[in-house]
Amino acid sequence: MGYLNLIRIILWKDITTELRTKEIITSLLVFTLLVALIFAFAFDPGSQQMRELAPGILWVAFTFGGVLGLNRSFMAEKENDCLQGILLSPIDRGAIYLGKMIGNVLFMGIIEIFTFPVFAAFLNLPLFEVILRLVVVMALSTIGFAAVGTLFAAMSVNTRTREVMLPILLFPVAVPVIIAAVKATGKVLAGDPLGDAADWLKLLGVFDVIFVVICFLTFEYVVEE
Amino acid sequence: MEREQRPEPLVHIEGLTRSYGYRKILRGINLDLGAGEILTIFGPNGAGKSTLIRVLSTLLKPGEGIVRIAGHDLRREEEDLRREIGVVAHRSFVYGGLTARENLHFYASLYGCSGAQERVEKLLTMVGLEERKDDPVRTFSRGMEQRLAIARAILHDPKVLLLDEPYTGLDQHAVRILNAALLDVRRQGKGIILTTHDLGRGLEISDRVAILVSGRIVYQERAANIGLQELESVYYEYVGEKIGWGT
Numbered sequence: 001m002g003y004l005n006l007i008r009i010i011l012w013k014d015i016t017t018e019l020r021t022k023e024i025i026t027s028l029l030v031f032t033l034l035v036a037l038i039f040a041f042a043f044d045p046g047s048q049q050m051r052e053l054a055p056g057i058l059w060v061a062f063t064f065g066g067v068l069g070l071n072r073s074f075m076a077e078k079e080n081d082c083l084q085g086i087l088l089s090p091i092d093r094g095a096i097y098l099g100k101m102i103g104n105v106l107f108m109g110i111i112e113i114f115t116f117p118v119f120a121a122f123l124n125l126p127l128f129e130v131i132l133r134l135v136v137v138m139a140l141s142t143i144g145f146a147a148v149g150t151l152f153a154a155m156s157v158n159t160r161t162r163e164v165m166l167p168i169l170l171f172p173v174a175v176p177v178i179i180a181a182v183k184a185t186g187k188v189l190a191g192d193p194l195g196d197a198a199d200w201l202k203l204l205g206v207f208d209v210i211f212v213v214i215c216f217l218t219f220e221y222v223v224e225e
Numbered sequence: 226m227e228r229e230q231r232p233e234p235l236v237h238i239e240g241l242t243r244s245y246g247y248r249k250i251l252r253g254i255n256l257d258l259g260a261g262e263i264l265t266i267f268g269p270n271g272a273g274k275s276t277l278i279r280v281l282s283t284l285l286k287p288g289e290g291i292v293r294i295a296g297h298d299l300r301r302e303e304e305d306l307r308r309e310i311g312v313v314a315h316r317s318f319v320y321g322g323l324t325a326r327e328n329l330h331f332y333a334s335l336y337g338c339s340g341a342q343e344r345v346e347k348l349l350t351m352v353g354l355e356e357r358k359d360d361p362v363r364t365f366s367r368g369m370e371q372r373l374a375i376a377r378a379i380l381h382d383p384k385v386l387l388l389d390e391p392y393t394g395l396d397q398h399a400v401r402i403l404n405a406a407l408l409d410v411r412r413q414g415k416g417i418i419l420t421t422h423d424l425g426r427g428l429e430i431s432d433r434v435a436i437l438v439s440g441r442i443v444y445q446e447r448a449a450n451i452g453l454q455e456l457e458s459v460y461y462e463y464v465g466e467k468i469g470w471g472t
Contacts, residue, residue: 009334017322020361076322080370084284085318085377089335090307224286 006091010099015106017076024072024107028065032115035061040122054123055185059178061115063145066108067167070149073104074157083154087223097150097219101212104146112138125189133188137197140204141181144211148173151215155222173211180204233296235260235385235416236281241290242440243273243280250276252440253290256418258385263407263417265427265448267456268437269464274420275315277437278389281418282312295384308336311378313388317370318377321363325354325373328362329380336381348376352402368399375406386410388419392426404430424456438463 018024039057043050077083086096116134120127149170156165171178184200194201236258243251250273258264268274279285281292283303292299295309312318319328326345333341349358352372362370371394378386391403407417407430420437421427428434428448434456436444443463451459 006335009331013320013323013331016327017320021322076320079321080319081314081316082318082320084314084316085332086335087284088282088307088310088312088318089332090304091335092304 003092003095006095007099007102010086010096011103011106014073014076014100014103018103018107021076023076024069025110027072028069028107028111029114031068032061032065032111033118035064036115036119036122043123045122046124050123051189052186054119054125054189055182057123058116058119058185059141059182061119062108062112062142063171063174063178064167065111066104066142066145066149067170069107069111070104070146070153070170071157071163071166073100073107073150074153078157083157083223093220093223094216096223097154097216100154101146101150101215104150105142108142108146109138112142126191129191130188133194134185136194137181137184137188137201137204140201140208141177141184144177144204144208145174145181147208147211147215148177151219151222154219176203176207180207232260233293234258235262235295236418237291237293238281239291241277241280241292242288243276243285244288250440251280251288254437254440254442256435256442256445258416258418260416261411261414262432263411263419263430264433264435265431266418266420266435266437266442267422267424267427267460268420269422272437273440274437275389278312278314278387278418278420282310282387283307308381309384311381311383311386313371313374313378313386313391315390315393317362317374319362319370319373322361324359324361325349325365326358328373329376332377332380338381344380348380351406352376353398366396367394368396371395372399372402375403379406379410384415386415386417386419388417390421391419392421392423400426424460425453428453428456436460436463 043053117127119125152169153166156162156169159165180200180203184197184204187197234257236256238254238256241251241254242249254277266274266277276285280287281294283299283306287299294306297306297309299306323331326349329345329348330341333345338344349355352375354369354372357365357369362373365373392400395403410417419427431448433445433447434451435442436459444459
């Protein structure tokens with residue numbers, strides 16, 4: 001069976017389960033909207049201070065929301081030991097990783113698409129002028145974050161303190177992605193051309209490639225006892 | 226005189242060990258399973274039954290020893306070996322958010338089963354879930370979920386079925402379906418290894434029985450050669466001895 005077909009099967013399963021339960025999307029959506037609301041009340045929308053803080057606020061919401069989503073994504077595999085059921089099948093573990101990772105990118109991406117307009121409204125940020133440039137930054141950042149996050153979520157799901165363990169493992173490794181995402185988002189929101197954020201985008205691109213490959217290769221050892 | 230060529234057993238286990246840290250769970254297991262044979266392994270909690278099933282099903286790496294299943298070496302041909310085994314464990318491995326039919330189609334896709342549509346419908350009927358096939362599994366009772374787990378385990382037509390405490394939490398209906406499925410699998414010339422605490426149920430369905438205590442097979446016998454009472458006294462002799470209240 002083709003490798004892409006295996007990835008598609010894993011992805012189909014995650015999307016179908018999510019469409020039925022809406023556990024990941026709902027928790028992420030509520031969390032990110034609450035963050036937007038809290039910051040909208042804490043700072044004066046439209047102020048210079050808010051313009052400086054906005055990229056950081058956005059990525060605080062997306063990364064912490066992302067951690068919730070990553071945890072949920074592997075909790076579904078823990079229920080009834082389903083991950084073991086998949087591991088019993090004669091397929092490459094890398095395909096499981098890529099299927100789960102693409103699913104996580106998709107869920108985080110959907111949340112970003114739905115919540116950014118809300119952030120823009122609450123925090124008085126430009127939306128239509130920057131949307132295409134922002135999509136590039138968001139896509140690169142989300143891929144990097146989900147690449148590392150999927151591996152660590154698989155690792156932490158078997159621990160008793162999984163909710164705490166995942167951010168403790170994930171954030172130190174994902175720091176380059178978060179910093180680059182905040183800096184590049186700041187440039188885009190300030191109306192600068194994408195070229196001004198080129199260094200940060202290159203960092204994101206390199207991080208994505210390196211960590212997708214490393215996590216793909218190491219996933220087998222993480223899921224085996 | 227020509228020497229008779231003995232066929233290779235479906236499952237061959239020789240000197241199998243497995244430890245968790247310094248704690249030895251399996252201490253040199255030797256077992257063979259022939260085609261069309263049901264072997265039941267009895268043992269108290271902590272004897273190593275689940276660890277043995279997990280090693281045989283490739284979920285745990287073996288320590289030392291040789292394991293060959295359907296001609297495939299456990300260490301070198303893991304992926305090929307996985308095609309030849311079906312596993313029923315304590316947990317069902319099925320997704321609560323998917324329907325019974327979706328779960329089976331999902332696993333059929335992973336195994337690359339040909340004629341999946343027909344096979345799924347046939348198995349759902351066989352395990353008595355045809356009327357609930359489009360309901361999410363999270364609405365199922367434990368017995369229904371376990372019946373679905375049986376269908377999932379035999380979906381890809383494995384040569385060897387490994388069952389870890391399959392009777393736990395099953396109602397009488399599910400037990401009958403499970404036993405019928407096992408006998409059907411045996412009739413097709415496949416091998417079955419199952420572990421259970423339930424001496425009566427295990428003996429009733431087996432061709433051969435074994436007792437596992439502290440990671441060692443301490444007793445093996447053909448089921449036809451032993452009655453339930455005798456098995457009970459042998460079992461408690463070994464198990465009771467080990468835990469200090471021998472009968």
